[in-house]
Amino acid sequence: MKVSNPLTIIAIFSGTAEAFATAALIALPLEIQSLFIYFVMLFPLIIVVTFFLILILKPHVLYAPSDFDNQQHFLDLNNLRKSVEEISEKSIKEASENNQPLDPRKMSKTIADSTIDKLEDTIKDRIYQYLKEHSNEAFTSAGLAHVFSISRINMLTYLQKLESQNLVNKGKDGDSAVWQVKK
Structure with missing residues (x-):
């Protein structure tokens, strides 16, 4: 059996844990069984x-x-390769310019924080560009989330950031909130 997916790992782990827990339940004293069964x-x-x-x-x-099919698409989906390369180069360059020794912990924290910030900015920019390209249309957050294959909650966060930057307008279409680029 090939385990290549996080969902498979979750299923194997939970099934094994339940089987062992059920088997262990029989061997426990009666007073502990009532507590363990809740677990x-x-x-x-x-x-x-x-x-x-x-x-x-x-x-x-x-x-x-x-x-x-092409594992490069995984890296592109998460914009990982380009972001990590840029941030790593920047961190090493800053340390060399200041004649500081390379601190791996500080550097990895800087790279991780910067990568996350950059990924969020990249997604936000893609959403804004999409809205600009479709400036005559208004979209629900669920519709945009589907287009960009991200969760609705994350999409709402990005749209609210764009709204706070005065780039998009929030309106109503019946009972639904819709978003449109400012003209």
Whole structure:
């Protein structure tokens, strides 16, 4: 059996944990069994809730590079390669210019923080460009989330940032909130 997907790993882990927990339940004293049975019942619920939170907030992390025909698309989807290269070069250059020794912890934190910021800015810019290209249309956050394959909550965050920068307008279409680029 080939394990190439995070979902497979989650399924194997939860199934194995439940099997061992059920087997262990029989061997426990009666007074502890009543407490342990709640754990056995709640553990799958915790896994399911955690899974759906990840699915809603960061669905792209559930895809392994092998899920793509061309694994370069995985890196492009997450803009990882270019971002890490640029930020690494910048951090090394700054350390060399200031004649400071390279501190791996400080450097990796700087790279991680900068990469996340850059990824968020890149997505926000792509959303803004899309809205500019379709300036005569208004979109719901759910519709835009579908177009960009990100969660609705993340899309709302990006749209609110664009609105705070006075780049988009929020309006109403019946009961739905819609977003449109400012003209």
